[in-house]
Amino acid sequence: MADKVLMKGNEAIGEAAIHAGCQCFFGYPITPQTEVAAYMSRRMPKVGRVFLQAESEVAAINMVYGAAGAGVRVMTSSSSPGISLKAEGISYIAGAELPCVIINIVRGGPGLGGIQPAQSDYFQATKGGGHGDYRLVVFAPASVQEMVDLVQDAFDVADKYRNPVMVMGDGMLGQMMEPVEFKERPKKELPEKTWAANGLKGREKHNIINSLFLKPEELEAHNNKLQEKYREIEKNEVRYELYNCDEEMDLVIVSYGTLSRICKNAIKMLKKEGINVGLIRPITLWPYPVEAFDKVIDKTKNGFISVEMSCGQMLEDVQLAVNGRKPVHFYGRSGGMVPTPAEIANKIKGIVGGAK
Amino acid sequence: MADKVLMKGNEAIGEAAIHAGCQCFFGYPITPQTEVAAYMSRRMPKVGRVFLQAESEVAAINMVYGAAGAGVRVMTSSSSPGISLKAEGISYIAGAELPCVIINIVRGGPGLGGIQPAQSDYFQATKGGGHGDYRLVVFAPASVQEMVDLVQDAFDVADKYRNPVMVMGDGMLGQMMEPVEFKERPKKELPEKTWAANGLKGREKHNIINSLFLKPEELEAHNNKLQEKYREIEKNEVRYELYNCDEEMDLVIVSYGTLSRICKNAIKMLKKEGINVGLIRPITLWPYPVEAFDKVIDKTKNGFISVEMSCGQMLEDVQLAVNGRKPVHFYGRSGGMVPTPAEIANKIKGIVGGAK
Amino acid sequence: MTVVFDRPKALLDVPTHYCPGCTHGVIHRLVAEVIDELGILDKTIGVAPVGCSVLAYDYFACDMYEAAHGRAPAVATGIKRAVPDSVVFTYQGDGDLAAIGTAEIVHAAARGEKITTIFVNNAIYGMTGGQMAPTTLPGQVTETSPYGRDVKTAGYPIRVSEMISTLDGAVYVERVSVDSVPNIIKAKKAIKKAFEIQLQGLGFSLVEVLSICPTNWGLSPNESVKWLRDNMIPYYPLGVKKDATTGEVK
Amino acid sequence: MTVVFDRPKALLDVPTHYCPGCTHGVIHRLVAEVIDELGILDKTIGVAPVGCSVLAYDYFACDMYEAAHGRAPAVATGIKRAVPDSVVFTYQGDGDLAAIGTAEIVHAAARGEKITTIFVNNAIYGMTGGQMAPTTLPGQVTETSPYGRDVKTAGYPIRVSEMISTLDGAVYVERVSVDSVPNIIKAKKAIKKAFEIQLQGLGFSLVEVLSICPTNWGLSPNESVKWLRDNMIPYYPLGVKKDATTGEVK
Amino acid sequence: MANQEIIFAGFGGQGILSMGKFLAYAGLEENLNVSWFPSYGPEMRGGTSNCSVILSDEPVGSPLVVDATTVVVMNRPSLDKFESHVVKGGLLIIDSDLVNREPERTDIEIIKIPAQKIAEEVGSKKIANMVLLGALVEKTKIVKMESLLKALKEHGKEQFYELNKRALERGAEFGR
Amino acid sequence: MANQEIIFAGFGGQGILSMGKFLAYAGLEENLNVSWFPSYGPEMRGGTSNCSVILSDEPVGSPLVVDATTVVVMNRPSLDKFESHVVKGGLLIIDSDLVNREPERTDIEIIKIPAQKIAEEVGSKKIANMVLLGALVEKTKIVKMESLLKALKEHGKEQFYELNKRALERGAEFGR
Amino acid sequence: MGKVTFREERCKGCGLCIEVCPVKIIEFDEKLNTKGYHPATVKGDNMQKCIACASCARICPDVVIKVEK
Amino acid sequence: MGKVTFREERCKGCGLCIEVCPVKIIEFDEKLNTKGYHPATVKGDNMQKCIACASCARICPDVVIKVEK
Ligand SMILES: Cc1ncc(C[n+]2csc(CCOP(=O)(O)OP(=O)(O)O)c2C)c(N)n1
C-alpha cells in the first residue's frame, strides 16, 4: 500500500490538523502527548503557520480563544491534568461559541496519577469539566487512521456549529504507530465566519468575542440558543460502530477507543467458545449514540456491559441509554492497566454463564 | 429567639467554618461569594488563625493542598469560573486523599456568564470537573441555617474519609440574610491524622503527600482503594429531605438548594387546586439519594420532574435513580433567572393535566 | 470657531458604566485618541479584562474581545499570531494583570509579543467591591485587608513595570498617571509610543497607568486624585522604566 | 582515619532515578547537607515539583509533598501558614517555576513568604524529553525548538533571579552553578544562607542553580558541564542578586 | 396569615438595604420567618440599589420578591422598575420628594410621603428611609412598632436611635 | 494465519525502537495489519527501552503485547522482565554477548546469538539489533526478507543500508 | 477666548473638571440630570473667561466636554 | 594521604569524578555493575596519590564516594 505511512498517533494528530488547515497550534508539553507539540514545532514553520509553546495549559487555551475568535482554525493538545487546567478556558470558548479542536491523550488519574493509558476523563469530557451549561462534541477514535480522519472532521464540525470539539484518545493511541493514509477529502460547505474579530477592515460594526451577559434574561436567552444548538448536534452528529450485532447476542459490550479493539479480540475468543457477543463502539462520546442501543436492545439476552479503562464513568451513559430495559454490567481497569481480551472474555463468561 | 442572628449566607459560611475549627482560609474574590473572603479577613486574625488572599484560584486551591496535607482544617471558597480553575488542584487533593472544604456559590455560565444565581455547576461538582476517577462529597444547603450546619458537617465528613467536600449554594444563598443559630455540636470521634506531613518531630518515617503512582499496578490499587471509600460514603452519607411525600402523589418534584424552597411554595399552590405533589430534596448531590426515589416511586402517578436552575444536569441523576420505572420530566431556567412558584406550578399542571 | 477638543472616533458614543470620576474613562479616551491619531482603527483589536473595565468591549469602536480574568495577554497573543498585521492591545486592571494574570503578562513580555498592554493600577479590585490587590499599598484598608495591608502576612506591593523591565522581550515600559492634566498629557504620549513600538514590530510594550477608584477608596474623585498623588506616586515612581529603542533601562 | 566526606543523613540511602551525571543529584545532596548542618531535619518540610525531580519526595528524609506542576510555592505557602514553626522549601525546575508556575513564585516572593526555593535551571524540560523551557538559550535546539530557539517567535529567556529581585518580599536571591567543585561549594553556601534567612523569619529566599541535563542536551556529562560554563553562565551571570539583609541589590 | 413580601428600592446611599434589615430583625423578634436579599452586582455601583424582604408565618421560599405585597421607592427609576411588581391590592409607598411622576396603577393602594422634608424636620435627610418604614409598618401591621424599635436599638447605631424613632413615628402617621 | 506479537527489549541506544519500526514497515509492505508501540515514560530515561510490534492478518487489538509469540532481548534486565511473557512454544532471541545468564524457560524455542561480535565483524556494534532482527525474520517468516530490505531502503539511512543488509543476513543464519 | 459645551446628560457630577479649570469657571448646576447627578456647567458670562485650555475636557472621564475657540 | 571508597553498585559511570580529580587517579572499571555501568574506581597504588580533597565526592551526583584521610 504505497500511500500508507506508519505514523505515531501523536504525530498523526499534528499532520491531520495541518491537512485540515489548522493555522495555529498552542500547546504545552505533557506525557503522553508531547509529540504532538514536537511534531507541530517541526512542521508548522515549514508550512508558514504558527507553532507556539505556551507558558502553561491555561495560557494555551486562552491563546486558542484569541486565535479562534479571529476566525482561524486552531488546535491545542494536552493530557488529563493539563485539560483540567483548561476547564475555565474551555467554558469561555463554549460560551463565546468559538470553533476549535482540543486533543486529550488521557493518562491515569486523579492528581498527577500516572502516565499510562486510561479513559478516566470521560466525565470531564462529556459532562463539561468547566462551569455552566455547555457541551463539547467529543470524538473517540480507536486507531491512528481514525484519529487522522476524526481530527480533520473535528475542524469541520467545530466550524459548522461554532463549538469546541474534543478528540480524546488514550496514551496507547498517542504513542503507537500504525499505517495511515491521508485521504482526499471533499470540500465541506461551511458558514462564513462573519462574526470573527479580526479587525474592522471597513466593516461597519465592531465584532465582539464574549461570553458575558450581565442581564439574566440575556444570559438565559444565550443558554437557550446554546441548548438548541446542542439538540441540533445530537440530531446530526452521532457516530458509532456496531460490531457483530446482527444476530441474537448473549451480551453487548459497550466500549470506545483503543479498548474497543481489545474487546473485539475478546469477542473473537468468545465466539470460539460459542458465546456470541456484540459491540457498540461510540465514536462520539457526546452526543452519545443512544440510538445504537435501541437497535440492539431486543437482540441481547443479558443486556450490556460497559468495558472501560476507568472506574465506571461511561457506565452512566450506558444506563441512561438502556433506561432500565435490560441489565447493565460493568468491567473496568484503571491507572494505566490495559485489560487483555482473555480477562474481558472471562468477565463476560461469568455474566452469561460460560459456553453454551 | 434570642440566640438567632440575621446573617448573610456568605458570612455565615465563614462563621460556621470558624466554629468548626477551620485553621486556614485561602481565597480569591469573585462575585457572588466575595463576602466569604471579606468576612474571613476580618475574623480569622481575631481568632489567631490564617486568612490569606491568594494570587488566584489556582494558587488558593494549592495552598489548601499544602495546609490540608499538614493536617489542619482548611477551606477555600469561590464561584463557578474560579472553581473551574481549581479543577486540577481538586483532582490532586482527591488523589492525595486530603480533607478540605470547598465552597462554590454558583453563578450563571458558561464562560464569564453572569453573576446571578444558578445551579449550572452540578455536573462539575458531582461528576468530577477534574481529570481521573474521583468523587467529591457535595452538600447542597437550602437555607442559611442549613448552610451553617452543613459547612460544619463538611469538615467532619472530610476528615472522616480524607476526602474533599464541596458545599454548593447559589448566588441567592450567598447574598441573602436569614436567621441562624450556631448550635452546640456533639464532638465527633475522628481518626487521628497520622498521615500529615507537618515535620518529623521525632517520627521515624517521613510522611509523603502525593498523588503520583508511576506503576500502573500501584495506581490501579490506589484507585480501587478510592472506589471502596466512595462506596463506603455512598452507604453512610446520603442525605435528603422528603416533603409532602406521604400520600399518593400526582408528581414528585426533585429539586435542591434555594430552588427547592420555591418548589415547596409551588406545591402549596397546587395543593389548593387539588393537585398533590411531593418533593425529593437531595441534600447530598453526591452521593445521590437514590433510595429516596425507591421510597416514593410507587406513590407517584406521573413520575418525577427535575426542577433546576440549569439546563438539565441533575436530570441525568434523576433518570439514573428512576431507571425507566416512571416517566421523568424536566423544568429549568438558566442564566440567573429564578423560577417563580407559579411558573413551576403551571409546568406541573401541564404534566398532570390540570386540577382533579 | 475651531474645535480644540472633542470625542475621539475610536470611542463609541455611548455612556459608560463607570462610577463618577473613575479615571478608567480618561484612560479609555486616551487609547481611543491614539488609535485615531495613528489611523489604525481598521486593524486594531482590543482585549478587555475581567474587572471594572470588563465592558470596554462595548466602548471601543474597534473589534474587541472579552478575555478570562488575567488571560488577556494570552488571548492577545492568540489574536496577534493569527492576524499578524493587526494591532492588538490589552486593557487590564491590577487584579487582572498583577494577581491572577502574572504568568501571562510576564510571558507575553518575555516572548516580546508584539502587543501593547495598558495596565490600569488603581491599587484595588474595583469590580468585586474593593478587595486588596497586589498593588494595594502597605497599610491601605480594603475589604480584605480591613486592618490595613499588613506586609508581614499579606506581603508587599508589586511594582509591575520594574518587574517587566527585567525581561528582554519587553521593549518599552513606562509608568504614567492620570491624576492631573499634565500627567494625562504625558500618559497619552506614553500610550502613543507603546502603540508605535508595536507598529514598528519591535516587541512588547506596556504602559502602567496609575488610576483612581473613588468608590472603593471611599473618597471623592478630587480627594482621590490627591490620594493617588500623595501615596501612590511615591511608591510607584512615574517615568520610562525601559526603552530598548534607546537602550534605556531604569 | 577520619571521614572527610560522606552521605548526609537528610538524604535517604536509596538510589535515584536520575540519568548518569545529572546534577539534580548534586543539588539534592547539597540541600540535605544544609539540613543536616542546621540540624533542622525534624521540622523541615520539602515540596517536590513536577519535573525530573518529581520523585524527590522519595529521596529526602524530611516530610515531603508532591505539588502540582508549578504550584510548589503555593503549596509551600499553605504548609508554612499551617505550621509556622516549620522550615519549608520548594525544589523546582525551570519549566515548573519559570513557565507554568510564574505567578506562584512571583507572589510567594512578593508576599515575603518565609520559605526557601531551590530553583534548578537546566535550560530545558528534562522530564518530558527535552522541550524548550523559558530559560532555553537563544538558538538552543530542543524538541520544540528544532531549528534552534528563535527569539523572534519564541521570545527571550527569562532571568528569574533578576526578576524576583525586583520584589520587596524577596530577601535573598542568588544564582549559583554546580558545574565545578568550587562552584558546588559556593552553591552550598548560598543554599545554607537561604535556609538561614528563613530560620531568621526574614522572608523569601531563592537560590537559582544552573544544572546540566546530559540526556536532553545530547552531550556527555563532562561535555555538559563545559556547555553550561560556556553558554549558560554568560547569559545567567552567577552571584548574589539581592540580599536585603545587607541592602544589596545587583 | 401574616405575610409581607416587600421590595425597597432607591439610590445607593439612601439606606435602602438597612431599612430592609431593620424590618427583618423586627420580624425575627416576633418569631416570623424572615429573609433579606439585596440586589447585587455591577449595577449597584453608584446606581440603584434594592432589596427584597419577606416576613411570613410560613417558611420563606424564594428570597427574591417578584410579586410584592408592598413596594417602597425612593427614586424615579425605582418607581419605573417596580411599580408593576406590586400585587393587585398591594401597597406602594413613595418618597414624593424624590419621585417626580405619578404612579399609573389604580388597582393598588398608594401612600405618598414627602419623606425628605419630614426627615429634615426631624433632624437629617439621611433618615428619610425611616419615615417610609414607619408608614409601612403602621399600614401593614406586619410587625409591632415596639419590635421595630427593639431592632433599631439592638442593631442600629446608638446615637441615631432617638432620631430614627422620631422619624418612624412621623412616618407612621401616613400609614394610618 | 500470519500473526506475530513481538517484544523487543534492551538498553536505550541499542536501536530497540528502530528494529521494531523496520519490522513494522516490512509488514506494511506485505499488506499485513501492523502496530508498533513503545514503552514510554520516565523509566525510558537512560534505562531500559522496549517496544511491542504486531504483524497480523487480523486487525490489531491492543498494540501492547503481553503474551508475545517472540521476544528479543538485548540485556539482562530485559531477559528478567520479559522471559515470562513468551507464549508456550514461542520464540526467545537473546544477544548472548550482553546477557550473562541462561534463560529458565524450557517450553519455548531459544536462539542465542553473539550479536555484538557478529555486528563488529560486519562493521559496527551499533547494528547488533539488525543481526537479531535477521534471525527473527528468518525464523518466523512473518515477512519476506525482501520486504524488510525494502523497508530498510525506504526508511533507513542510505549510508547504512549495505551494512544493515549484511547484518541481517548474518543474523538470518541463526534463524535457519 | 474659548467655548466649552457640556453634554449634560452624560455628566456624572464628579467635579474633576471644576478642580482643574485654571480660571475656575465651572460649577455644578442646581438641577439634576436624568441620571440623578448635578451636571457641571459654566454659567452666563463666565464663559468669557474660558481660555480654551481643554484641561476640563482632558480630565473628564465621561467625554462630556467639547472645547472650541 | 587520602582514601576514597566507591559504592560501586550506585555508580552510574558518568565520569564527572574522573574529570575533577586533581591527581587524575580515578578511572572506569572494565567490569559492569548490576545496573550495567562501568563504575568509577581507583586502582592499586594510585590510591596513594589521593590527597583527600573530596572533589570527586562533591561532584558525584549519586553520592557514590566516601572520602577519608
Ligand atoms: C477566574 C475569576 N476569578 C475571579 C473573578 C472575579 N473578579 C472579577 S473582577 C476582579 C478583580 C478586578 O480587579 P482589577 O483587575 O484591579 O480591575 P478594576 O476593577 O480595579 O479595574 C475579580 C477578582 C472572575 N471573574 N474570574
Ligand SMILES: Cc1ncc(C[n+]2csc(CCOP(=O)(O)OP(=O)(O)O)c2C)c(N)n1
Ligand atoms: C499541568 C501539567 N502540565 C504539564 C505536565 C508535564 N510535565 C511534567 S514535567 C514537565 C517539565 C519539567 O521541566 P522542568 O521543570 O524544567 O524540570 P526538569 O525535568 O528539567 O528538572 C512537564 C511540562 C504536568 N505533569 N502537569
Ligand code: SF4
Ligand atoms: S469601582 Fe472603582 S474602578 Fe470600578 S468603576 Fe467604580 S471607581 Fe472605577
Ligand code: SF4
Ligand atoms: S532528563 Fe536531564 S534533568 Fe532529567 S534526570 Fe536526565 S539528565 Fe537529569
Ligand code: SF4
Ligand atoms: S477649557 Fe480650560 S478654561 Fe475653559 S472651562 Fe475648560 S478648563 Fe476652564
Ligand code: SF4
Ligand atoms: S469631569 Fe466630566 S463628568 Fe465630571 S463633573 Fe466634569 S463634566 Fe461632569
Ligand code: SF4
Ligand atoms: S579525594 Fe581528591 S584526590 Fe582523592 S580521588 Fe577524590 S578527587 Fe582524587
Ligand code: SF4
Ligand atoms: S561521579 Fe559518581 S556516578 Fe559519576 S562516575 Fe564518579 S562515582 Fe560514578
Ligand SMILES: [Mg+2]
Ligand atoms: Mg484594580
Ligand SMILES: [Mg+2]
Ligand atoms: Mg528543566
